[in-house]
Amino acid sequence: MILVSKYIVPKGYVGITIYPFVFLKYKALKKDAVLLNHEKIHLKQQLELLIIPFYLLYLIEFFVRLVQYKNMYAAYKNISFEREAYVNEKDLDYLKTRPFYTFVSYY
Secondary structure (H helix, E strand, O other), X not given: OEEEOOOOOOOOOOEEEEOOEXXXXXXXXXXXXXXXXXXXXXXXXXXXXXXXXHHHHHHHHHHHHHHHHOOHHHHHHOOHHHHHHHHHOOOOOHHHHOOOOHHHHHO
């Protein structure tokens, strides 16, 4: 389900996925197929890891990357879940053929 909420989406971002919802900062973003595909990739990742473990791994990897890169944005961009989503967001058919646990190959 896609919802618009400028208060849930962190500053500097336009969307966030918290299973089973995709929150977007602006109503117009509902028409952005690439952004929606990016967020749907996160929904798939969350389901694969049974939701709660996804968030734990996401946070752990963020902090590991933060120590590694010493920059919050670089840490975020290099989380394996984000790397998979960014690399494949323009392929609107990606989720139809995506193998199980693909994010592991982006570590």
